[in-house]
Amino acid sequence: MASEPVIVARNLTKRFGAFTAVDNISFEVMPGEIFGFLGANGAGKTTAMKMLSGLLSPTTGEARVAGYDVFTQAESIKSRIGYMSQRFSLYEDMTAWENIRFYGGIYGLRMDAIRDKAAQLLGRLGMEHVRDSRIGALPLGWKQKLAFSVALLHNPAIVFLDEPTGGVDPLTRRQFWELIYEAAASGVTIFITTHYMDEAEYCGRVSIMVDGRIEALDTPGGLKQAFDAQSMDEVFVRLARGAQYAE
Amino acid sequence: MNSFKGFVIKELYHIFRDRRTMLILFGMPVVQLILFGFAIRNEVNNAYIAVLDLSKDDVSEAIVNKLLSSGYFRLAEYIESEERIEAVFRRGKVKEVIIFEPQFAQRLRSEGTAHLRIVADAADPNMAKLLVSYTTAITNGYAQELGQRASIVVVPEVKLLYNPELKSVYMFVPGLVALILMLVSALMTSITITREKELGTMEILLVSPLRPFQIIAGKVLPYLLLSLINVLSVLALARFLFGVPFRGSFLLFMVESLLFILTALSLGIMISTVSKTQQAAMMISLGGLMLPTILLSGFVFPVENMPVPLQVISHIIPARWFVVIARGIMLKGTGLDYLWKETLVLAGMATLLLSISVRKFNERLQ
Amino acid sequence: MRTILFILQKEFLQIFRNRAMLPLIFVMPFVQLVILSNAATFDMKNVRLYVIDLDHSAESRRLVSEYTASGYFRTVGVSHSEKQGLESISNGAAHGFLQIPNGFGRDIATTGVAKVQLVIDAVDGYAAGLIQSYTADIISSYGEDIALEIGRFPDTSRQGIRVSSAYWYNPELDYRTFMVPGILVLLVTLIGFFLSGMNVVREKELGTIEQLNVTPIRKYQFIAGKLLPFLVIGLGELALGLTLGRVLYGTPILGSLLLVFGVATVYLVAVLGLGLLISTVTDTQQQAMFISWFFMVIFMLMSGLFTPIDSMPGWAQKLTLFNPIAYFIAIIRQVLLKGSGFADIQQPFWSLCAFASIMLTLAVFRYRKTTG
Numbered sequence: 001m002a003s004e005p006v007i008v009a010r011n012l013t014k015r016f017g018a019f020t021a022v023d024n025i026s027f028e029v030m031p032g033e034i035f036g037f038l039g040a041n042g043a044g045k046t047t048a049m050k051m052l053s054g055l056l057s058p059t060t061g062e063a064r065v066a067g068y069d070v071f072t073q074a075e076s077i078k079s080r081i082g083y084m085s086q087r088f089s090l091y092e093d094m095t096a097w098e099n100i101r102f103y104g105g106i107y108g109l110r111m112d113a114i115r116d117k118a119a120q121l122l123g124r125l126g127m128e129h130v131r132d133s134r135i136g137a138l139p140l141g142w143k144q145k146l147a148f149s150v151a152l153l154h155n156p157a158i159v160f161l162d163e164p165t166g167g168v169d170p171l172t173r174r175q176f177w178e179l180i181y182e183a184a185a186s187g188v189t190i191f192i193t194t195h196y197m198d199e200a201e202y203c204g205r206v207s208i209m210v211d212g213r214i215e216a217l218d219t220p221g222g223l224k225q226a227f228d229a230q231s232m233d234e235v236f237v238r239l240a241r242g243a244q245y246a247e
Numbered sequence: 248m249n250s251f252k253g254f255v256i257k258e259l260y261h262i263f264r265d266r267r268t269m270l271i272l273f274g275m276p277v278v279q280l281i282l283f284g285f286a287i288r289n290e291v292n293n294a295y296i297a298v299l300d301l302s303k304d305d306v307s308e309a310i311v312n313k314l315l316s317s318g319y320f321r322l323a324e325y326i327e328s329e330e331r332i333e334a335v336f337r338r339g340k341v342k343e344v345i346i347f348e349p350q351f352a353q354r355l356r357s358e359g360t361a362h363l364r365i366v367a368d369a370a371d372p373n374m375a376k377l378l379v380s381y382t383t384a385i386t387n388g389y390a391q392e393l394g395q396r397a398s399i400v401v402v403p404e405v406k407l408l409y410n411p412e413l414k415s416v417y418m419f420v421p422g423l424v425a426l427i428l429m430l431v432s433a434l435m436t437s438i439t440i441t442r443e444k445e446l447g448t449m450e451i452l453l454v455s456p457l458r459p460f461q462i463i464a465g466k467v468l469p470y471l472l473l474s475l476i477n478v479l480s481v482l483a484l485a486r487f488l489f490g491v492p493f494r495g496s497f498l499l500f501m502v503e504s505l506l507f508i509l510t511a512l513s514l515g516i517m518i519s520t521v522s523k524t525q526q527a528a529m530m531i532s533l534g535g536l537m538l539p540t541i542l543l544s545g546f547v548f549p550v551e552n553m554p555v556p557l558q559v560i561s562h563i564i565p566a567r568w569f570v571v572i573a574r575g576i577m578l579k580g581t582g583l584d585y586l587w588k589e590t591l592v593l594a595g596m597a598t599l600l601l602s603i604s605v606r607k608f609n610e611r612l613q
Numbered sequence: 614m615r616t617i618l619f620i621l622q623k624e625f626l627q628i629f630r631n632r633a634m635l636p637l638i639f640v641m642p643f644v645q646l647v648i649l650s651n652a653a654t655f656d657m658k659n660v661r662l663y664v665i666d667l668d669h670s671a672e673s674r675r676l677v678s679e680y681t682a683s684g685y686f687r688t689v690g691v692s693h694s695e696k697q698g699l700e701s702i703s704n705g706a707a708h709g710f711l712q713i714p715n716g717f718g719r720d721i722a723t724t725g726v727a728k729v730q731l732v733i734d735a736v737d738g739y740a741a742g743l744i745q746s747y748t749a750d751i752i753s754s755y756g757e758d759i760a761l762e763i764g765r766f767p768d769t770s771r772q773g774i775r776v777s778s779a780y781w782y783n784p785e786l787d788y789r790t791f792m793v794p795g796i797l798v799l800l801v802t803l804i805g806f807f808l809s810g811m812n813v814v815r816e817k818e819l820g821t822i823e824q825l826n827v828t829p830i831r832k833y834q835f836i837a838g839k840l841l842p843f844l845v846i847g848l849g850e851l852a853l854g855l856t857l858g859r860v861l862y863g864t865p866i867l868g869s870l871l872l873v874f875g876v877a878t879v880y881l882v883a884v885l886g887l888g889l890l891i892s893t894v895t896d897t898q899q900q901a902m903f904i905s906w907f908f909m910v911i912f913m914l915m916s917g918l919f920t921p922i923d924s925m926p927g928w929a930q931k932l933t934l935f936n937p938i939a940y941f942i943a944i945i946r947q948v949l950l951k952g953s954g955f956a957d958i959q960q961p962f963w964s965l966c967a968f969a970s971i972m973l974t975l976a977v978f979r980y981r982k983t984t985g
Contacts, residue, residue: 075982085824093626105615160827268900362775375780379778404731534637
């Protein structure tokens with residue numbers, strides 16, 4: 001690819017007191033890529049993602065996201081990215097439309113643009129009939145799809161997804177990945193953390209984190225070859241066994 | 248039983264790790280006690296007065312000096328005309344204006360009487376009443392000194408029982424104990440249990456091998472412990488910092504406290520069974536428990552001066568009974584022979600509320 | 614500005630959808646004005662007096678009836694035993710006992726000087742003080758009356774200083790007139806302290822704040838969006854409370870309403886700012902509520918709402934200079950009850966303004982979209 005990488009991380013480190021959550025990680029992500037971040041719970045995936053999305057200041061190292069520096073230009077990064085955290089974060093006491101209107105407004109979209117976008121995305125999700133229902137009443141899978149669409153509302157360059165499919169049934173997970181592919185096809189970079197190994201297979205490239213360090217980074221095929229494994233599951237288990245604090 | 252022990256230890260750890268809450272939990276009673284003991288005075292002293300002296304003679308000057316040396320008053324300013332009174336009051340500092348009529352001393356000597364007028368800012372009526380009565384008494388005292396002994400003198404020998412220096416901290420300590428127990432036992436408990444519900448972790452607990460009763464007991468025990476520690480520290484502080492006496496039986500006091508704590512804990516559990524969010528639990532606790540405890544228990548405001556409907560309502564407030572008991576034991580040294588009625592009411596409340604709350608909690612599980 | 618409007622729209626939606634909220638907003642003023650204004654009173658109208666009359670003379674009986682006729686005292690028991698008098702105090706049946714010694718009537722007739730003993734339960738020091746001052750009034754007027762009637766020492770009783778008094782702004786000495794403005798402050802303060810701070814911490818607990826923090830929303834926009842709805846609600850509560858006070862108790866509104874609401878706005882910004890500041894340093898609603906409660910209790914106790922600030926020791930009075938509630942209570946009482954104008958309340962008003970701007974700056978400054 002001829003274009004510049006949209007995410008560049010060099011020797012990025014985050015320490016909380018004596019505990020090092022993310023230890024000296026470096027990588028690059030190209031535009032339109034689906035970049036997977038794998039690891040056990042507590043391996044540092046979420047911390048790394050929070051640093052890149054401007055929620056958390058790194059301790060040392062450097063990183064640029066969408067061309068902006070994470071230390072000095074965190075607020076500029078925020079207008080170029082979408083984010084969906086592992087906890088469901090739309091407002092449950094508001095309707096789908098009200099949530100869309102709110103986030104659209106926050107990102108500075110014009111009112112008619114918000115209305116168009118809302119109709120469009122509800123149509124694509126097949127959720128027109130729940131436009132005016134409170135989100136709290138919807139099934140988890142619907143909520144997650146909606147949250148993902150809302151994260152794309154302002155046409156961000158990159159979307160960060162932190163374990164977006166946790167607790168969702170296989171069918172909905174599949175639909176969710178279709179949405180991800182659709183977004184990636186339109187040029188959005190996807191940065192996703194997960195601990196479902198089958199999902200790792202859907203990613204363009206995968207990095208595996210163990211105890212705050214990136215232990216492996218390649219395409220799923222490349223990883224399987226390097227570790228002489230049948231599935232990503234095996235790759236992961238082999239790596240995790242070497243972990244200091246394996247659970 | 249082992250898993251229960253583990254659960255209680257986990258809960259305790261949870262509470263003690265939250266330094267800020269702990270700081271407040273122990274800091275608040277201390278700060279409140281210090282405020283009540285040192286800063287908050289019900290009695291009137293150092294009130295600002297203004298003087299309109301149309302006479303400017305030796306007697307008016309002497310009376311003003313008498314007033315100022317009494318400790319009740321401070322001079323804010325001399326004013327020149329009655330029109331100024333309004334302006335002075337409006338600025339709010341001055342609470343009383345004293346007006347000497349022209350030729351005050353002269354009239355007193357030649358006609359035998361002189362007229363002194365007091366204008367009080369009665370926006371605060373009690374303060375105004377007290378100021379006027381002090382001013383009158385001091386002026387009369389001065390008149391007597393001038394040689395006019397009042398005709399018939401009845402000397403009241405006043406003896407102030409239990410609290411001869413009229414320290415307000417005496418009266419507040421028992422109420423403060425009740426308030427802290429309510430705060431820790433009812434409010435904190437209701438919020439912790441509701442929090443588990445709101446965050447969805449209650450279900451995890453319910454599917455654990457712990458019995459529902461054990462879950463509640465485990466949630467409640469640490470707070471019971473905290474309450475007791477809190478009570479003891481307030482008592483110690485009251486005793487050693489303010490010299491508040493403890494005249495009655497300590498054992499009886501602790502037993503009564505325990506009864507009250509049980510009542511409060513049951514109330515906390517009951518609130519948690521009816522509220523879905525922490526906010527709701529908090530609001531019900533604040534509005535339904537804390538405010539009545541402060542207002543209708545006789546803690547600060549004597550119940551007998553309230554309108555009858557409020558007096559009736561006050562009977563269902565546990566703190567009202569506890570405050571009577573605590574004051575009796577601590578300050579008057581009374582025992583069960585006087586306090587059996589209040590104790591019985593409190594015990595009845597504890598039993599009733601405890602059984603309702605356990606039933607309610609079980610109902611919600613089915 | 615547009616962003617703030619979107620936040621406001623969302624906040625109002627959520628506030629009015631919260632089922633616990635509406636009753637709270639509308640019921641609280643009623644409850645506080647009805648219960649608090651009646652309960653929070655230091656009036657002592659029904660002092661229960663136990664009487665031990667060992668003299669049984671016309672003079673002693675007359676003294677007892679002076680007590681009961683004063684309107685402050687009511688007899689709850691009569692006997693000859695001091696022990697029973699003490700007991701009635703220790704079991705709470707009486708506030709105190711009056712003991713008239715044998716020979717009281719005779720002493721008055723012969724020497725003009727007689728003694729009585731009054732024993733008061735002083736656990737409630739303030740009540741004891743009031744009982745003492747009532748007694749002083751009753752006994753001195755008793756002395757004058759008797760002297761006039763029996764005509765003793767006629768040459769001196771004419772002379773003296775005649776003291777007359779006038780009670781301005783509240784001639785009926787109605788304690789509620791005094792309390793209602795204070796209660797209004799309490800009402801507005803509860804909204805400010807609890808609802809705003811709690812609201813932010815709730816978003817923290819539910820995780821929705823993280824989603825807001827990855828948007829390009831500016832800090833001041835966030836704070837404004839969280840502050841303005843409660844400012845509006847607070848002012849609405851004040852209006853409702855004022856109306857209720859007027860209708861229920863005829864609370865006077867002598868000064869300018871515009872001034873009252875103007876000051877209330879500044880005050881609300883100050884407490885809302887403080888509430889938001891608390892929310893930025895706490896993680897759970899429990900913590901936030903606790904810290905808010907802590908500050909509120911201290912501010913309330915030191916505000917002059919129940920006890921006069923002038924009576925506090927010097928150091929405590931200096932502390933009240935940092936207490937926004939104290940300023941607002943002083944101002945609202947002056948404006949409502951005495952008709953003070955802006956010139957009269959300038960000083961506390963500017964202090965409130967300073968407090969509000971400091972709190973607001975701190976709240977914006979302390980709110981972190983990116984944590985360390």
